Amino acid sequence: MKSTDSLEQHVQQFKAQQPSDVMTQAAMARLQARLSAEPMAESPHLGLWQQINQWIKRSVRIPTWQVGGSLATVGLIALLYLGGGASHPAFAEVVEKLKQISTLQYTGTMYSNGQATMKLRVYYQAPSLVRTEFSPAMDNLDGPATINLMDTASGKGLILMPGPMMALPFDFGHQDSPEDDPLYWLEALKQYQGEVVTRDGGLIDGQATTLYRIEQSGVRTSIWAANDSQWPLKVIVTASGEKDQEVFKLEADLTFNQPLSPELFDFSAPGYHVGQPD
Numbered sequence: 001m002k003s004t005d006s007l008e009q010h011v012q013q014f015k016a017q018q019p020s021d022v023m024t025q026a027a028m029a030r031l032q033a034r035l036s037a038e039p040m041a042e043s044p045h046l047g048l049w050q051q052i053n054q055w056i057k058r059s060v061r062i063p064t065w066q067v068g069g070s071l072a073t074v075g076l077i078a079l080l081y082l083g084g085g086a087s088h089p090a091f092a093e094v095v096e097k098l099k100q101i102s103t104l105q106y107t108g109t110m111y112s113n114g115q116a117t118m119k120l121r122v123y124y125q126a127p128s129l130v131r132t133e134f135s136p137a138m139d140n141l142d143g144p145a146t147i148n149l150m151d152t153a154s155g156k157g158l159i160l161m162p163g164p165m166m167a168l169p170f171d172f173g174h175q176d177s178p179e180d181d182p183l184y185w186l187e188a189l190k191q192y193q194g195e196v197v198t199r200d201g202g203l204i205d206g207q208a209t210t211l212y213r214i215e216q217s218g219v220r221t222s223i224w225a226a227n228d229s230q231w232p233l234k235v236i237v238t239a240s241g242e243k244d245q246e247v248f249k250l251e252a253d254l255t256f257n258q259p260l261s262p263e264l265f266d267f268s269a270p271g272y273h274v275g276q277p278d
Contacts, residue, residue, distance in 0.1 A: 091196050091212050093230040094223070098189050102126050103260050106235070108252025109137055120252070121145070128153035129265040149267060158267050167272035201225075204233045231256055 104124040109116050116137035123131040130152065133145040147160040150172070159168040194214060201209030201224040209224040224234040232254050239248040 090198065090210060090230075094212065094225045094232060095189050097230050097256075098232075101256050103257055105255040105258060105260070106252040108235075108250055111249040111251075113247060114249075119145075120250075122252075123260055123264050125260050125265060131264050149265060151265075151267070156267070158269060160269060160272060165272050167269040167274045169274065169276070207233065209233060 103126065104122075106120070106122050108120045108122075110118040110120060119135050119137045121133040123129075128151050130148075130150040132148040132150075134148075135145040145162070147162070149158040149160065151157070155172050157170045157172055159170065161167070192214065194216075197211075197213040199211050199213075201211035203209070204224055204226075207226045207228070209226055211222060211224050213220065213222040215221075218240055220238045220240075222236045223232045225232045235250070235252050235254060237248075237250040238246050241247040
């Protein structure tokens, strides 16, 4: 699969809608500062965030706080795809289900230092199409999201900015490192052979669940799977910094194998003006 070397965002539409530019800038700045902190840079997985941040700054001239927002989105994807599975018998059934997926959708919220910073909606069409919609996690802010389209088979991507109706194509590298793959978590769940913590997960949408939890390189991934179907319903991913302080959290609801409209992955971008990065 492929690297997400080229993820960035344009947030001009946020300025026209947000209650406070300062609030958005502060939230992005806090997250970027945390991602750049030394304890996180020591992790071989989280170090990818700094690499992506450097690419964004080198490739596209956008304000620093917008880079922070892009980094947050990439950080979210990198963290989510660093999860794993295990050899627990019941969990093996969950892994087997994941081998059969045709589509995946999730909606979630990303937090930095306990503060909600970004809302995410992600669509995956097997085997290679990914669509990510993201917007600031602010109350009463329901404007158009910035959208990233990626085809991991071809290494082609497109950033869509519904506010100004601009589209920005990009290429991302063909690398074999699983940490650079936006869908790596699926493969990791199939292959992971370490310990897994299991416990009663309670009820989610009226369904009894089991909680499966694994931890790798300071990244903890928890998945709640329905007991009757073994399909995952929810995921929480957290990362800790100094003194085990939680500096990152993603909480998302998962849906599998629902039909997705081909228009979600339309790289022709009808109605958009197509530009190029500087």
